[in-house]
Amino acid sequence: MEPSSKIFYGALSLLTLAALGAGLVAAGAEGLAFGLFSVLTLGGALVCIWERSVVRSAFSLMATFLGIAGFFVLLHADFLAMAQILIYVGGILALILFGVMLTPPDLTERKISRVLGGLVVFGLGFAWVGMRVAESATWAVTEKGPAEGVNNAKRIGVGFLAADQYVVAFELAAVVLTVALVAAVYIARRRRADLEPMEGQGGGA
Amino acid sequence: MGLGAYVAVSAALFALGVVAIIVRRNVLYVLMGIEMILNAANINFVAFSHFQGGALDGRMFAIFTIILAAAEAAVALAIVLNVFYLFDSVRPSEADLLRE
Numbered sequence: 001m002e003p004s005s006k007i008f009y010g011a012l013s014l015l016t017l018a019a020l021g022a023g024l025v026a027a028g029a030e031g032l033a034f035g036l037f038s039v040l041t042l043g044g045a046l047v048c049i050w051e052r053s054v055v056r057s058a059f060s061l062m063a064t065f066l067g068i069a070g071f072f073v074l075l076h077a078d079f080l081a082m083a084q085i086l087i088y089v090g091g092i093l094a095l096i097l098f099g100v101m102l103t104p105p106d107l108t109e110r111k112i113s114r115v116l117g118g119l120v121v122f123g124l125g126f127a128w129v130g131m132r133v134a135e136s137a138t139w140a141v142t143e144k145g146p147a148e149g150v151n152n153a154k155r156i157g158v159g160f161l162a163a164d165q166y167v168v169a170f171e172l173a174a175v176v177l178t179v180a181l182v183a184a185v186y187i188a189r190r191r192r193a194d195l196e197p198m199e200g201q202g203g204g205a
Numbered sequence: 206m207g208l209g210a211y212v213a214v215s216a217a218l219f220a221l222g223v224v225a226i227i228v229r230r231n232v233l234y235v236l237m238g239i240e241m242i243l244n245a246a247n248i249n250f251v252a253f254s255h256f257q258g259g260a261l262d263g264r265m266f267a268i269f270t271i272i273l274a275a276a277e278a279a280v281a282l283a284i285v286l287n288v289f290y291l292f293d294s295v296r297p298s299e300a301d302l303l304r305e
Contacts, residue, residue, distance in 0.1 A: 027206055034206045038214045045221040045241055054233050061237050064218070068244050071211065075255040077264055080271075084247075087271050092240060092278045099233050099282045103295045106231045115228055126220045134209070141208055141256040156268070159261050166265055173272045180276035188283035190290065 004113045008050055012043055033074060040067030052109045054100045058093060065089050079153040211252035219245035232288065232297045236281050243274045 001009075016039045023035025044063030051057050065088040072081035112119070160170045222241030225234050247267045254263025288300045 023206075030206060034210060038210075041214060042217055042221065045218055045225070048237060048241075049221060049225050049228065054231055057234065057237060061240065064241065064244065068248060071214070071248055072251055074206070075211070075251050077251050077255070077267075080247075080251060080264055080267055083268065083271055087275055088240070088244075091275055095278045095282050096233060096236060096240075099236070099285050102286055103231075103233070103289045106295060109230055110228070112228065119224060119228070122224065123220065126216070130213070130216050134212075139208065139253070141253065152264075155261055156264060159265055169265075169269060173269055177272060177276050180280050184279040184283040187280070188286050 004111070005050075012046065015039070016043065030074070033070070037067045037070035037074065040064070040070065042067075050112050052111065054105065055097070058096050058100055061096070062089055062093055065093065077152065079156050208252055208256045211248055215245045215248040215252070218242075218248070230296050230298075232285050232295050232300075235297060236278065236285070239277070239281075240274065243270055246270060 019035040019039045020032060021035075023031035023033075023038075025031070027034065040063045042064075044060045044065075044067060047060035048057040048064065051060065065084060068088075069081040069084040072078070072084055159165045161167055219242055222238040222245065225238035225241060229235070229238075247270050250263040250267045250270070252263075254260050254267075257263075285295065289295055292300050292302075294300070
């Protein structure tokens with residue numbers, strides 16, 4: 001392991017402990033869960049950016065998706081948490097891994113430590129904008145959660161199918177998915193003219 | 206935890222997604238960055254829905270975002286494969302021709 005990677009993963013472990021401790025102190029068990037999920041989410045994204053191997057990045061993205069599913073559980077959105085795990089971890093991540101396996105590794109990929117200065121400037125600027133937005137925005141929230149014992153999946157199912165709610169968007173989403181997947185198959189297929197020289201010369205697209 | 210904590214995590218995830226898109230040279234990292242950005246938006250949708258007494262609208266938006274993200278990933282992967290066949294490279298900056 002390179003020295004810069006050692007420093008990165010050491011700092012990440014320390015940040016993990018700090019986030020878990022801060023969450024535990026701030027809000028008890030819920031805070032601990034929040035700290036764990038935010039470490040999974042942001043740590044997964046950080047490792048995804050840090051690693052130069054696409055496979056490692058794709059697998060660390062799995063931690064991000066699982067952390068977000070945890071957030072959904074904390075926010076009482078149980079159906080969404082299950083959908084997140086099924087669709088993102090089971091579907092989209094598998095698609096990205098197919099992409100990784102069907103394309104060559106880029107051996108000239110740059111190291112993050114080389115662009116660290118630019119990243120620090122970007123992060124500070126983003127944090128500054130975020131602070132300004134946070135202190136000027138007034139969000140119309142009631143700060144109270146939903147009533148206990150609500151069946152979320154049933155509410156979402158009724159919302160999808162009730163004529164005065166989301167039925168048009170639901171049907172449109174079905175059409176969009178069908179068209180997009182058929183189009184994806186059409187685009188990705190290799191034409192016969194591309195295949196024949198491959199067989200004759202044994203390589204080269 | 207309050208709304209602000211969720212919004213902060215979501216903003217950080219959004220920033221990391223933007224970094225992944227800008228810094229990396231492989232087009233698959235662009236895909237991953239887009240997924241991070243969509244997920245950041247989803248956290249916001251669900252958090253605001255939760256802190257408004259469990260309103261349904263934010264969750265519905267999040268579900269539709271997930272549906273469209275699945276369609277987007279499939280089409281993007283097909284485009285990535287085609288770009289690789291045509292240009293023999295997975296760098297977005299080298300795919301600069303409209304014809305074969």
